[in-house]
Amino acid sequence: MARSPIQGGLAGSVRRGLAGPVQRGLSTLAQRVATPPIPVPTLADTITARQRFFGVDAVDADTGAARSDQVILSWFGCASFAVALGGSVFLLDAWVPRGATSGYVPTTPAEVAALRPAAIFIGHGHFDHAADAGPIAQASGAVVHGTAEHCATARKQVPGTPEFRCVELGSSASLPGDRYDFELAPGVSVTAIRHIHSARTSRYEGADACDPVKPTPALRDIRSYPPSLADTAHLLRRLTDPEGGVLLYQFRTDTFTLTWHDSSGPLSDKAPRVVEVLRTLPESDVHVGAVQGYNQFTNGLRDPRTYIEALRPKVFVPNHHDNWLPLITARGEAFRAPMEAELSRMTTVPELRMLLDPTDYIVPGRLSFPAK
């Protein structure tokens, strides 16, 4: 039954009337429970953190240097990874999930900063990807990479005058498919490709038709890992950080190719140029791609598969599928069967390296590969 204008008007004015005080109350709470800045890590902090994230054997006990004969990724929630590749240590996204829970991911922004990453690569600016980027860069000296908007957001996350550098890879004016090539370190080259955020589309037809994926939110993790006031305040402060464009990154040494993206957009519908550009890249040894997104409710995992088909990986690793915000998310286990089914539709099926939360957080052995 259609709602009367009175009902609609009443509901609207109650919402509008509440919005002001509720928003003001929340932002006062968020401001009051300020997070102290992350201290600058010592060498001892760095050695300890790197040994925990990458394994004792992978890190020199005197200098903290990461060995270069292995590529190691350590997952710390949602789409965030610490990576050791070609002797360089860097971060893909920078957020330790918290706010609806505390301690579900067993680390802190201070420990991530202690890794002393040379760089932070931002996939997009939403809080679940970049909410800790500014404070971690400020403490660790990492150079942030992202669009002009991501750089602006990261700077705003730091009180006072931010001292970290941010390399701007395009801006809101860039187009899907735009490409940026640069060197991270001697022997480690990077390609960033502008793509698009996940978005709901109308149902795909024919060979592209896929079953929706609708996991039930796993609220029990809020009871097991109740949130602290400080973590809830952190989440509220960052909740509206803007997307600012979406970037996919490929990292290459002479012998290894790693590709990562933290959202999977409806490329075939909205940005077919991106598919063409991804096909021109070298095949990926490891492809880490987002599988959770708005289109899963309509078109299942068809959008993630578009990326996998274009990137042709040997190993595919899902991300962004864990219980990073248990009011709306479930545990990664819910994606295992749909992921297997989706991959089985491919002509050349990559190995699926499924990550499960919370057991696979900061377990370097899950994603260690010989650098050949």
Ligand SMILES: [Zn+2]
């Ligand atoms: Zn997002």
